[in-house]
Structure formats: C-alpha cells, structure tokens
Amino acid sequence: MKNQLYYFVGDLVTTTTTGGLTGAACALVVQNGWNSLVAMALGMLLGMFLALILNAFLGILFGALEVMILTMLTGMVTGMIVAMQATGGISFYSAVRLGVEVGSGVIAFTYLTNSLLRGEVRQ
Amino acid sequence: MNLSTRKKWDTAAQGYDLLTRGTDQRWAQHKAHFFSPMQGKVLFLAAGTGLDFKFFPSQQDITAIDISPKMVKLARQRAIEDYDGIIDIHEMDVHQMLFPDETFDQIYTACTLCSIPNPVEGLIHLRRVLKPHGELHMFEHTASHYPPFNLILNMMSPLMSRFGPEMNRDTVTNVRRAGFAIHRVENLHLDILKVICATRGKI
Numbered sequence: 001m002k003n004q005l006y007y008f009v010g011d012l013v014t015t016t017t018t019g020g021l022t023g024a025a026c027a028l029v030v031q032n033g034w035n036s037l038v039a040m041a042l043g044m045l046l047g048m049f050l051a052l053i054l055n056a057f058l059g060i061l062f063g064a065l066e067v068m069i070l071t072m073l074t075g076m077v078t079g080m081i082v083a084m085q086a087t088g089g090i091s092f093y094s095a096v097r098l099g100v101e102v103g104s105g106v107i108a109f110t111y112l113t114n115s116l117l118r119g120e121v122r123q
Numbered sequence: 124m125n126l127s128t129r130k131k132w133d134t135a136a137q138g139y140d141l142l143t144r145g146t147d148q149r150w151a152q153h154k155a156h157f158f159s160p161m162q163g164k165v166l167f168l169a170a171g172t173g174l175d176f177k178f179f180p181s182q183q184d185i186t187a188i189d190i191s192p193k194m195v196k197l198a199r200q201r202a203i204e205d206y207d208g209i210i211d212i213h214e215m216d217v218h219q220m221l222f223p224d225e226t227f228d229q230i231y232t233a234c235t236l237c238s239i240p241n242p243v244e245g246l247i248h249l250r251r252v253l254k255p256h257g258e259l260h261m262f263e264h265t266a267s268h269y270p271p272f273n274l275i276l277n278m279m280s281p282l283m284s285r286f287g288p289e290m291n292r293d294t295v296t297n298v299r300r301a302g303f304a305i306h307r308v309e310n311l312h313l314d315i316l317k318v319i320c321a322t323r324g325k326i
C-alpha cells in the first residue's frame with residue numbers, strides 16, 4: 001500500500017509541474033504591453049487548460065479528486081499572476097520559477113485547510 | 124429505467140478501473156474502515172466494476188445494484204475473484220428498485236450519490252427499502268462550502284458530468300431532505316470527501 005509520503009511527494013510534483021508549465025506557457029503567449037485584465041483572463045484559461053490535461057495523467061497516479069483540486073487551483077492562480085507580470089515583461093526562467101512557487105503555496109494552503117476541515121463535523 | 128444514465132455509465136465502464144486507480148489506492152484505508160461495520164442484510168449501491176468488494180468484511184451476504192449492464196458484468200467477475208462471501212448483483216435503477224419495503228438492515232453507498240440522476244428521489248427509495256432501525260452508510264464526495272474549492276467544483280461539474288459524476292452536490296442536505304436522521308458526518312479530505320451515517324428517521 002502506498003504511504004502518506006508517496007502522496008505528499010505526488011501532490012508536490014502535481015502542483016509544481018502545473019505551476020511550472022503554466023508559468024512557461026504564459027511567458028510564451030502573453031506579450032509585453034498587453035492589457036493586464038485580458039492577460040489575466042487568458043492566463044487563467046491557459047492554466048485551467050493545462051490543469052485539465054495534467055489531471056488526466058496525474059490523477060491515475062495520485063488520486064483524481066485530490067489532483068483535480070490541486071491542478072485547477074495552481075493553474076488558475078499561476079496563470080493570473082504570471083500573465084499579469086508578463087504584461088510588464090518577464091523572463092522565461094522567472095515565469096517558470098514563479099509558477100513553481102505558486103504551486104508550493106497552493107499545496108501549503110490546501111494541506112493547512114485540510115487539517116482544519118478534516119474530522120467529525122458537529123451536526 | 125433512465126436510459127441516458129445507463130448509456131453514460133456503460134461508456135465509462137471500459138476505462139473506469141484505470142481512471143479511478145489513483146483514488147482506489149489513495150482511499151484504500153478509509154474504505155476498509157468505512158465498510159468494516161457491514162453486517163446483516165446489506166444493500167450496496169452502486170457496484171460499479173466491483174473495485175470496492177475487496178474492502179468488504181469477509182463472509183457477508185450482500186445485495187448490490189447498478190444501472191449499467193457493463194458495470195454489472197465486470198462486477199460479477201470481481202465478486203467471484205475478489206470476495207469470499209456472497210455478492211448478488213442486480214442490474215437495477217435505484218429509482219425503480221424491485222425490493223419490498225423494509226428489506227435491508229444496512230445500506231452502503233460509495234461515490235454514487237454524485238452519479239444518480241435524482242439524488243433526493245433516489246435516497247427516498249433507499250429509505251423505503253431500509254428496515255425501521257436500519258442504517259445508511261455513505262462514502263461520498265460532495266460540494267464544498269469554502270472558496271476556492273467550491274468555485275473549482277462548480278466549474279468542473281458541467282464538464283465531468285458529461286462523462287461521469289457531478290462534483291457539486293450537497294449530499295448531506297439531500298440525505299436530510301429525503302427524511303433520514305443524520306448521526307455522523309466526517310470529513311476525510313477538505314469538506315469534500317465525507318462519510319455520512321444516518322438512520323431512517325421518523326416514519
């Protein structure tokens with residue numbers, strides 16, 4: 001049986017991969033000088049699209065529900081942040097690194113929220 | 124019988140084991156614990172491909188139903204290979220169950236209230252076939268009450284429900300609306316994956 005460490009590493013791989021790829025895609029697509037609202041919306045959609053694709057593979061390894069939450073959240077947030085930054089110019093490397101950082105933040109947020117919500121609910 | 128639901132799950136049956144492989148393994152301990160109180164005359168809704176049978180306590184006599192003939196075919200094979208008790212599997216719609224009133228001591232569901240077309244109506248039928256002091260045990264993923272998780276589930280639901288389950292059903296409320304008395308709700312992952320235990324409530 002796979003243990004908690006396997007799933008923690010799996011979740012980390014999931015969020016950092018989604019973040020890194022979304023960051024890279026935003027850096028390639030969004031150009032310097034674009035309207036930042038348009039860029040944010042496009043970045044979010046890009047992130048969601050990549051999340052859907054990664055979901056299909058990573059869900060088989062690490063659990064479809066947990067992976068869906070992590071990839072979608074990372075994809076959306078990374079897409080918005082990196083795309084907005086890209087309107088003022090961002091290097092490819094910085095975009096990927098920012099995506100990985102957002103992915104790490106998402107896993108911390110989700111694990112913390114899970115520790116607060118898990119357990120018996122008073123009726 | 125709801126033919127579009129049957130068709131959808133017949134289509135899903137082929138790739139079901141692969142797509143749910145991660146979930147099956149990740150939730151294995153929770154599921155083994157969840158099914159451990161099984162005893163008496165038990166109804167299991169819905170069999171799927173029978174992935175849950177390995178978690179059932181041994182030597183039970185269980186009745187299972189599923190709307191999809193393809194799921195039922197795979198489940199029957201698993202019941203022979205993976206289980207040392209009896210699992211009698213029927214191709215049946217939960218909305219049109221042929222069992223007499225008050226037949227079962229316990230009803231178990233796993234990731235199914237997200238999948239049946241009318242959850243409250245389905246639960247009312249489950250309540251009908253449950254004995255007066257019978258128990259309902261559910262292992263279900265549900266809507267979340269917290270952002271950003273509720274936002275993600277609401278966005279994913281229209282897409283997912285084309286091929287599989289709805290992602291944003293308020294199953295705890297649905298159980299209450301069907302007349303059950305809820306005794307315990309336990310969150311297993313965020314407030315999305317839950318165990319719900321209920322009894323028939325006032326008759």
Ligand SMILES: C[S@@+](CC[C@H](N)C(=O)[O-])C[C@H]1O[C@@H](n2cnc3c(N)ncnc32)[C@H](O)[C@@H]1O
Binds near residue numbers: 194
């Ligand atoms: C997500 S699968 C869950 C299967 C299994 N319990 C598991 O956890 O692997 C949902 C199942 O519900 C069945 N189902 C959907 N609507 C139904 C209905 N109206 N009556 C009976 N079964 C139904 C589908 O055929 C499918 O096998």
